[in-house]
Amino acid sequence: MTDSRLLTLDAFRAAQARIRGVAVHTPLVRLPLPDPDAEVYIKAEGLQPIGSFKLRGAYNKIAQLTPEERSRGVITYSSGNHAQGVAYAARVVGAKAVIVMPSNAPEIKKRATAALGAEIVEVGAASADRKKKAEELSAEFGYVMIPPYDDLQIIAGQGTCGLEIVEDLPDVDLVLSPVSGGGLLSGTAAAIKHLKPEVRVIGVEPELAADAQESFRGGRLVSWPAEMTTRTICDGLRTQSLGELNFEHIRAYVDDIITVSEAEVRAAMRTLLHDARLTPEPSGAAAAAAILFHRTELLPFQRVAVIMSGGNVEPELLKEVLAETESPVSRRV
Structure with missing residues (x-):
């Protein structure tokens, strides 16, 4: 270690x-x-x-982005709570948020994330699927990745x-x-x-x-x-x-x-x-x-x-x- x-x-x-x-x-x-x-x-x-609790980590990460990084927008992959944390934190700092969510995420979490102004992209149920899609979109559009935990x-x-x-x-x-x-x-x-x-x-x-x-x-x-x-x-x-x-x-x-x-x-x-x-x-x-x-x-x-x-x-x-x-x-x- x-x-x-x-x-x-x-x-x-x-x-x-x-x-x-x-x-x-x-x-x-x-x-x-x-x-x-x-x-x-x-x-x-x-x-x-x-x-x-997910707001704690999401805001700590997003609050430290440079003005240039904020202007590019942020992206993450989440089944719901981290999605809302990123969407909320992005709204606080004035950045666009894109969230890759699994199709089986609870509707209450999808609706809450959308209500915070985030753009939602749905993929399959596997956590590996949403991570891969988020990485693809980040590479294509320049979004800054906000990992859910690692x-x-x-x-x-x-x-x-x-x-x-x-x-x-x-x-x-x-x-x-x-x-x-x-x-x-x-x-x-x-x-x-x-x-x-x-x-x-x-x-x-x-x-x-x-x-x-x-x-x-x-x-x-x-x-x-x-x-x-x-x-x-x-x-x-x-x-x-x-x-x-x-x-x-x-x-x-x-x-x-x-x-x-x-x-x-x-x-x-x-x-x-x-x-x-x-x-x-x-x-x-x-x-x-x-x-x-x-x-x-x-x-x-x-x-x-x-x-x-x-x-x-x-x-x-x-x-x-x-x-x-x-x-x-x-x-x-």
Whole structure:
């Protein structure tokens, strides 16, 4: 691993200053659980202007473009939340935004992206397909690429989430973050470990899209085919592989990556809505599913911060999940 490719604490603090006033310092919301020995707080990133943490990294990257680069416009590839982050950030700085989205992206995310003024180009479901198309359009029209996760400025922006957790909960001893391409997990883990190396940071992903866990535990970057990762309800966690820079940071700063089932994610969505009064999308509920159903894998802990990465859920899906009976798995907290 090349240490020079790992971000410093100064990089995260510079990103925090840069995004202030655009991205929100989101609150930690107490999640009441029947465990007298632990306190669990939800980092409510669904309260960002775009309903997701993705604004942090997108704006940190786009705000540093030169006037000439802004005049060319920006492009990215995303299933939805990064798309909105780029569209929002581009609008703030006055740049054109083109977004390559998969055909199976939730309609609520497509509509929100278009409403921010972005031009949308649709491709197939595979994350590799949208990346390839974005690169082709960038080469043809000169758009500046804003990668969704495999970029130091994106990682630095997402890592501001970790700085806020430590500021608001100084005695935190465990942080749970969802993981897909790795931007949020890698940035959050690095920022937290720079400040409090004793805090454990654990990534959470669906067992139906567990490429990150396989990569982390096997010590080498692996990719899962789209037909496997697209099985999960967590549309924001369907990326087929971690980014290279993200993997370097994850190997250096993350303690473990665990997986959760689809039933656990759905049950966690209900719990967050009913008990914390927060509305999560499936991807945003993944880390909460870990604290609800995998307590023994996470011990020991007393003060836990769980990142709810987003709240852009399709109304019909939310209605369906809320109408379900209790999950067949029983809460073990």
